[in-house]
Amino acid sequence: MLTQEKQAPALPETDTQLSGSQALLHGFVVEGVDTIFGYPGGAIMPIYDALYDFECDLKHILVRHEQGGIHAAQGYARSSGKVGVVFATSGPGATNLVTGLADALIDSTPLVCITGQVFAHLLGTDAFQEADVIGITTPVTKWNYQVTDATEIPEVLAKAFHIARSGRPGPVLIDITKNAQLQKFAFQGYTPCDHIRSYRPKPIVRKEYIRQAAELINKAKKPFVLWGQGVMLGSAEQEFKAFLEKTGIPAAWTIMGAGALPTDHPQNVGMLGMHGNYGPNVMTNECDVLIAIGMRFDDRVTGRLDKYAKQAQVIHLDIDPAEIDKNVKTTVPVWGDCKETLPLLTQMVETKQHTEWLAKFREFEQKEIDAVIREELFPTSEEMTMGEVIQQLNELTKGEAIIVTDVGQHQMVACRYAKLNHTRSNITSGGLGTMGFALPAAIGAKFGAPNRTVVAVIGDGGMQMTIQELGTIMQSGIDVKILILNNQFLGMVRQWQELFHERRYSFVDITSPDYVQVAKGYGIPGRSINQRENLVEALQQMLSNPGSFLLEVMVTKENNVFPMVPQGCSVSEIRLK
Amino acid sequence: MSEQAPIERQEYNITVYTENQIGLLNRIAMIFSRRKMNIESLNTSPSEIEGIHRFNIVIHETEEVVSKIARQIEKQVEVLKVYFNTNEDVIWQEMALYKVPTDIVAEKAKVERLLRENGARVVVIRKDYTVFETTGHREETDNLIKILQPFGLIEFVRSARIAIIKDSDGFNRKLREFERAEPGHDVVENEFLNSREKVFTM
Structure with a gap:
């Protein structure tokens, strides 16, 4: 049987009459989207109708529940490093996204979610499948916006992608009323956005702080690196490895950071936090300089804050200025994308090996193997x-x-x-x-x-x-x-x-x-x-x-995960059993 | 700004320069409500620059909390800049309106004298009631309530606080920085760093 290859519509010339839905999908193509996870419904039907013509450019995966759709988009974004895209209809379709939005916001996952909305003239009338999606999703999105006029769509979509993927990434939601999806307008092309005047995705890199951080690191006897997902979000794995190998500092990871440095790298000393490894938790309270890279000192990582690394000078590298001093007081804040700041820091630090200090971690590891790991594995x-x-x-x-x-x-x-x-x-x-x-x-x-x-x-x-x-x-x-x-x-x-x-x-x-x-x-x-x-x-x-x-x-029914830092305890009070 | 963050809670005036965007008020208000913090006063108004809005928010908190909140507000996409200042660092005013029965005011010369002493101005006089207005600090507008209470105060309302930062040069120059893709250093402010080991002082 002959299968007819569908041809995706080429990007139309300026002043072509397009519907809001068509303009939206052209925008996705320009942004390099290849996969959309979604579920259709009444208020998003015009977009799905347009999608029918974009089948070969935009692969649509029909999920079984909108929560599944948004988690799939998160998985896509996390494995590919690209922006995940989700479609859902108004009302229950949109409210089913909320858990995924909250998850993506707290884990800094770039998403662009499109929700259908009732006709603009029905807004606020308790129309069928109407919910205040902007109101509901405000606390769980990095940015959200309601479109009621098709002419806004190209600019708003471009902004959405820029906001979702830049700086500290996060989920963005655009709620589009059905009339805007249907409305025809003279398409003026699609220009990706790279600057919004009120939005500073990256703080300015301050050389003086990098110099101060390098001084602290060079003087340190027992420096310790904690890394998080920021290393991956900044695609700074190589820069991170170069920094570590030059300084010889032992490094431990939060669960969001796992894998940014291979598990068997000699300086990878393991996992932090409540069920993390023994050494990294205990040594947090013994190191003299703590270098936190792209992590946010979550309570599951720090345990009791007033007994957390009090002896240490803290250097915090983060792209989000609101994270500096939020939970742990910083001695030297290194604002910026670690892809830029790590090489600057690497230049200024001395080549060193912390053999003895690293060996201490391995001693603790041996204790943990004897007490927990051997029997578990x-x-x-x-x-x-x-x-x-x-x-x-x-x-x-x-x-x-x-x-x-x-x-x-x-x-x-x-x-x-x-x-x-x-x-x-x-x-x-x-x-x-x-x-x-x-x-x-x-x-x-x-x-x-x-x-x-x-x-x-x-x-x-x-x-x-x-x-x-x-x-x-x-x-x-x-x-x-x-x-x-x-x-x-x-x-x-x-x-x-x-x-x-x-x-x-x-x-x-x-x-x-x-x-x-x-x-x-x-x-x-x-x-x-x-x-x-x-x-x-x-x-x-x-x-x-x-x-x-x-x-x-x-598996065995009543096994416990150890080691464990009980809630309200200091990381150095970690229990092996 | 002092080097040592005071532990005591006091009134802080948060000034927020923003784009004019539907829903932004909600986004900013949620930053407080999420942390179970009460907003003592909130005013939104135009600023010295067309199209840029200015929020004046008053909260009663410690400097540490306020500085964290300021960063959370500044993190919002449509927020340009956040400043926070103690009452000493700003010129601030609140306006109040008082409705009093006209017959009592007319009869009692004492009332008129009290109003004059407190800087109240007549806004409207009708046969049945008169509306006075005062502008000033909280204690001043509060004081007039007490004074008017025995004379049959019918209605009272006070506006949100508006505040001008003593040290500010306005926002024009700063906005030009924001309009550039690569801003200069002076867009970073209000960052007081921990003085834990005195590596930095600001």
Whole structure:
């Protein structure tokens, strides 16, 4: 049968009559968008009608719920470094985006969301599927704007892309009334935006602060680097590595920063925070100079603030001036994009090796291996642990896969133990802690990085929050490996109930459907295992399957994630058990 | 600005220069409400530059909190610049209107004298009521309430505070900086750095 290749419309000449919807889609093409995640509905129908003609330029992925759509767009943005794009209709379509917007804002993920809105003359009349989307999304967007006139669309869209991707990235929402989508106007072309007078995406780099920072680093006996996602957002992985290798400083990461430096780099000393590694947490309170790069001192990282790194001089490199001094008082603020500031700093620092200091981290690591890691990764117990599943996965992927995690115990275990050779390989809901994130985000991550293996590691709780996105996998034919670590509990809450609520297990006992049957219903092959002897072979089967595959691993029910900095405690009070 | 951030809470006058954009008031107000902070007074008005709006916000907080809030406000896309100042650093005024029964004012010469002493001005006189206006600091407008209460004060209303920064040269020069793609250093202000180890002082 002959298939007719559709030809995408070329960018029209000036003064061509276009509808608002057509102008919007031309804008997307100019901005280099290739994938849109969305769900149609009444108030966004004119845009979907126009999309019909753009099929070969703009691939549209029909999700099963708008929350799935926005998490997919987040996954896409995180794996590709590009702006994720979401379409949703008015009212419930738009309100279903809210969780994803909040997640993207706190994790600085660039998104452009387009929501349909009722006709302008119906605004405020409680029309069918009308919601105050601008009002609702204001606190969860970097910027939002309502368009009621088609002529505004090119300029507003250009602004939206500029705001979403520049500076500290974030989600942007444009709410377009149906009349503006339909309205024809004389198209004046599409010019990408690079300057908005009231918006300063990057603070001015101040040489004197860089000099002061270099002096502190050069004098330091026990310097310690903490890095976050900012290194990746600034595409500064090479600059970061160059800085580290010249200074010889040990470096630890927040979960959002995982992978910016390969796991096995000799100066990578591990993960920070509540379930981070032993050494990095303890040494935070022993270092003399703390160099924070593209991270924001989240409470899960700092523990009790008044006992956090009080002995240290703090150098904070961040693109967002509002982060400086927000949680931790800074001695030297290095405003700016670390892609620019790190090379300046590298020039001024002395070449050094902190062999003894680095060895101290390795001593702590040994203690942690003895107390926690060995038993977690190579358990002697009969039942399987989450850690050993991740360990075996590492062996098979060799650290080449993108690991997308949900939220909870499995997330902490996966982030702690996953081997990551490449940047943009750990995609997780860090700031907001959104259960249900992983499955849709993994779909998006695969679209953003089609040549890489994407493994979604999900708990039995989170899986059931967005399980409908199996339908998206089915229809799009995308290849996502789904690894469910099932402990038959809402494990992290159960752990807290065990430790801090006298084992009163209040509503954490969660049953699961037969995931293999569910997957089968969606045309996705699957398997469930509960014996260690099947683990490696089942993981191999999952990874080598030509398309998506669901593997459920039954793990021990009442395992706890350690080490742990209990809430309200200092990082140096980290517990190994 | 002092080197040591005072611990005490006091009134701060936050001046915000913004673009004229629907929804921006909401975005700014949410920065306070999210942190369960009360706005004591809020005024929006045009500024010395056409198309640029000026917010005057008064809050009762510590310098540290105010400085963080100022940065959060400045982070908003349509906000050009934020300043914060103590009452000593600004010239400020609030306006108040008082409605009093005309017969009492007419009968009692004492009332008229009190009004005059407090700088009140008659805005309108009707048969049944008279409206007075005063402009000044909070204590002054408050004081007149107390004075008029025994004489049958019918209605009282006070405006938001408006404040002019003593040290400011206005916003014209700064705006030209903003209009350039690469601004000079002087768009960064109000950044007081921690004095933890005295590496910097400002």
